[in-house]
Amino acid sequence: MDHMLELRDICAYYGDKQVLFDVDLVIGKHRTLGLVGESGSGRSTLARVVTGLLKKSTGTVVFDGEVQGAKRSAEFYRRVQMVFQNPDASLNPKHRIGTILTDGMVIQGVSRADAMVRCRELITRMDLPEDTLERYPRSFSGGQKQRIALARALCTDPDFVILDEPTSALDVSVQRRMLDLIKEIREERGLTILFISHDLGVIRDICDDIAVLRHGVLQETGESAAFFASPKTDYGRELLKAVPRIEYE
Numbered sequence: 564m565d566h567m568l569e570l571r572d573i574c575a576y577y578g579d580k581q582v583l584f585d586v587d588l589v590i591g592k593h594r595t596l597g598l599v600g601e602s603g604s605g606r607s608t609l610a611r612v613v614t615g616l617l618k619k620s621t622g623t624v625v626f627d628g629e630v631q632g633a634k635r636s637a638e639f640y641r642r643v644q645m646v647f648q649n650p651d652a653s654l655n656p657k658h659r660i661g662t663i664l665t666d667g668m669v670i671q672g673v674s675r676a677d678a679m680v681r682c683r684e685l686i687t688r689m690d691l692p693e694d695t696l697e698r699y700p701r702s703f704s705g706g707q708k709q710r711i712a713l714a715r716a717l718c719t720d721p722d723f724v725i726l727d728e729p730t731s732a733l734d735v736s737v738q739r740r741m742l743d744l745i746k747e748i749r750e751e752r753g754l755t756i757l758f759i760s761h762d763l764g765v766i767r768d769i770c771d772d773i774a775v776l777r778h779g780v781l782q783e784t785g786e787s788a789a790f791f792a793s794p795k796t797d798y799g800r801e802l803l804k805a806v807p808r809i810e811y812e
């Protein structure tokens with residue numbers, strides 16, 4: 564299988580505290596891998612290691628066949644994008660959406676006018692109001708803000724997107740819509756996705772593969788369908804048992 568991302572022996576630290584222990588993980592091209600675990604298990608930290616935002620780590624990150632050094636290239640940051648759980652923290656309230664969405668492209672040398680045209684297409688694709696680019700973040704609902712955050716991530720035409728609890732702050736009906744949109748966009752653009760969640764129902768719905776993290780240690784990996792049919796580890800079984808039965812009948 565052709566890998567988009569390969570992690571070898573990843574260890575990570577905050578000060579003296581180690582929070583990831585020898586994590587080995589691969590994500591195939593055009594696959595969606597669900598990274599599950601309890602709060603504090605180290606999922607966001609692993610995402611930070613991938614994107615080069617956490618300096619105190621060891622091990623090897625290989626992206627599309629290239630070993631990554633301490634500093635990622637501009638091309639890496641074009642190809643790899645992230646969406647976080649809380650759009651309020653990632654959308655600057657002082658700026659219009661148009662500015663927020665085009666800043667990344669402008670930094671890369673695209674003219675503001677061209678960037679605006681590209682953003683308008685994305686806004687339409689995300690079923691957002693036509694005047695979205697002229698408005699400020701506060702005038703949107705939580706679900707809309709999360710679709711704006713997704714639009715921003717797609718502006719640079721990435722190959723690999725990390726979604727860190729992208730629907731956890733949303734109501735269930737709004738969550739459904741966001742998940743459907745992610746699935747459509749993934750098909751249209753052939754994206755590879757690292758999908759972080761604690762919600763096994765969501766993971767089962769959207770992921771091809773799964774990786775289970777517990778206290779910074781990877782417990783098991785494999786195809787999602789195989790995991791849900793029969794987890795390999797006691798911890799995997801425990802996680803499944805904690806999910807309301809009804810979702811799996």
Ligand SMILES: Nc1ncnc2c1ncn2[C@@H]1O[C@H](COP(=O)(O)OP(=O)(O)O)[C@@H](O)[C@H]1O
Pocket residue numbers: 577582600601602603604605606607608609
């Ligand atoms: N900025 C930070 N400084 C110190 N410790 C942190 C920081 N961020 C996370 N941690 C700790 O690292 C561990 C893993 O956290 P995190 O990666 O955020 O887990 P998850 O995303 O799975 O909830 C937790 O024990 C958390 O308290």
Ligand SMILES: [Mg+2]
Pocket residue numbers: 606607608727
């Ligand atoms: Mg997290």
